[in-house]
Amino acid sequence: MKLYKVRRLLLIVALLSLSLISYVSSGMAAPRTYIGVEACKMCHENQYKIWEASAHAKAYDALPAKEKTNHQCLSCHTTRGTAAFPNVQCEACHGPGSDYVDMDTMKNFKKVWDAGLNRHAAETCVNCHNKNSPTFRGFDFKTYWMEIMH
Ligand code: HEC
Ligand code: HEC
Ligand code: HEC
Ligand code: HEC
Numbered sequence: 001m002k003l004y005k006v007r008r009l010l011l012i013v014a015l016l017s018l019s020l021i022s023y024v025s026s027g028m029a030a031p032r033t034y035i036g037v038e039a040c041k042m043c044h045e046n047q048y049k050i051w052e053a054s055a056h057a058k059a060y061d062a063l064p065a066k067e068k069t070n071h072q073c074l075s076c077h078t079t080r081g082t083a084a085f086p087n088v089q090c091e092a093c094h095g096p097g098s099d100y101v102d103m104d105t106m107k108n109f110k111k112v113w114d115a116g117l118n119r120h121a122a123e124t125c126v127n128c129h130n131k132n133s134p135t136f137r138g139f140d141f142k143t144y145w146m147e148i149m150h
Contacts, residue, residue: 060086
């Protein structure tokens with residue numbers, strides 16, 4: 001192929017992929033984000049009080065100072081693997097709240113699930129309560145749930 005033809009081909013390929021990228025990203029909804037436990041407290045005072053007294057509210061503080069930046073530890077001792085969301089907050093089990101926290105959505109079972117509230121919060125426990133935890137003591141849902149029931 002002549003050099004100018006190769007260049008033209010490359011240009012066409014570049015333009016096509018650019019338009020593909022913008023097409024795909026315009027079709028995607030904004031990703032759901034974590035909004036933090038304070039936002040849930042406003043309407044769920046009782047759940048908040050139980051949570052505040054639980055080990056989950058102190059999970060990040062429990063890490064020794066030198067491990068507070070260790071990503072392996074943060075994956076279970078924070079809400080989304082970062083110290084910016086310390087401890088095991090509501091959204092670690094219930095899912096990121098950006099799209100479901102408004103009153104209209106929260107009151108509607110169907111809507112709230114479509115908006116990202118995790119219907120299977122009880123299944124999240126074993127994501128962290130497992131053998132990858134250096135201090136794993138075993139896990140029995142009934143016994144553990146009794147301790148944090150809200
Ligand atoms: C504006 C008030 C409001 C805020 C803010 C709010 N909720 Fe709710 N939430 C409600 C109401 C009202 C209900 C339905 C009645 C009930 O169960 O108390 C509800 C129900 C729920 C349920 C039960 C749903 C089900 O399927 O049974 C969960 C879980 C929940 N909220 C979690 C959260 C979490 C986590 C946050 C913070 C990210 C949050 N809520 C923030 C008002 C709110
Ligand atoms: C796979 C998830 C996971 C990882 C990774 C993890 N932990 Fe934990 N950690 C837990 C759980 C769950 C508990 C609660 C203990 C239990 O019931 O098994 C816990 C408890 C603790 C405690 C409280 C003391 C105790 O014995 O209960 C300390 C301290 C701790 N972890 C430190 C660390 C450090 C340091 C790291 C990183 C090297 C780490 N953890 C990594 C899940 C994890
Ligand atoms: C360790 C995981 C975990 C954390 C952290 C957690 N929850 Fe839950 N929550 C659950 C489970 C499991 C249920 C039982 C129902 C289910 O399976 O969804 C539940 C139930 C609920 C319900 C429904 C109660 C009812 O009467 O039906 C509400 C509301 C709720 N949680 C709010 C919160 C709020 C607010 C926080 C933070 C302050 C929080 N949760 C923290 C796991 C968690
Ligand atoms: C994001 C990770 C994560 C999830 C999900 C999670 N936990 Fe935990 N849990 C922890 C960590 C970390 C600790 C230790 C905190 C500490 O000792 O300061 C802990 C501690 C506990 C404790 C205190 C007893 C002990 O051995 O320290 C109970 C009870 C518990 N979790 C129950 C549950 C239940 C029930 C669920 C599911 C509904 C659940 N957890 C989901 C990370 C998690």
